[in-house]
Amino acid sequence: MTTDQLRTLCDDIAREAGAFAHRARRDLGPGARATHATKSSAVDPVTEFDEHTEALVVDRLRRERPDDSIVGEEGANHRGDSGYEWHIDPIDGTVNFVYDLPGWCTSIAVLLDGVPVAGAIYAPVVDELYSAAKGAGATVNGVPVAVSGATTLATSLAATGFSYHLDDHRRIQAARIARILPAVRDIRRQGSAALDLAYVAAGRVDLYFEEFINSWDVAAGVLLVTEAGGTVTAFDGSDLDVTAPAGIVAATPALHHAVLDGVAEVTGHDRDD
16 A cells, blocks of 8 residues: 555544444433543543444454554554554543543554554544645645644643553653643643644644653654644654654644753753754
């Protein structure tokens, strides 16, 4: 498949999977809490719909791309030999899904030798498909998008998220918020790393930073931001390893350096100027 064909496949599967989860959520009724278990901690939920949606995605991929590898949030892993690897988050923003809040999505990306080449994020509640292919730009529902023109941190809208690990992770993140909040216009916590990155790509927020995340959270979003003209790195300013993203900063090029300074002051990450 060409990169463009891979992008079309990402788009198609993300729409199908997101629509499946959306129907299931609607069937529960407005405001009804989705039954859930927990994973890494008492505040990290997983529902049967996460698992069923991931199974749908994996079934499609195994039929259409049998030689590719698969990494799924809910444990669907397959080792192929093609060099292509799919990173899947069937419902990113599961807490929002459980509580019937709109901030959740399906995120799918395909990597070649560890580098994202195509990806899609579908937010079914608002019927928005964010899509990108390497070298071909980023779109929302087919319309090309670009990161904002923000150049000043003080008038920028930031996005971030918090870890589900109830140890020092949240204490570190709270300290970072206390440091950065006075420096920006405001901070949004959407509850979905994938949507945060999609919003950076679309110019809806100017920057995003988060630590203690996983590849399936950000693989599609990283490609969206870079294809929309943004800058994405690790916290120390080095190239981001999408397969193991310990921490991520995504921003307009003019803001990126200032955001790195802010997170480094809290975490102690060293970086080259």
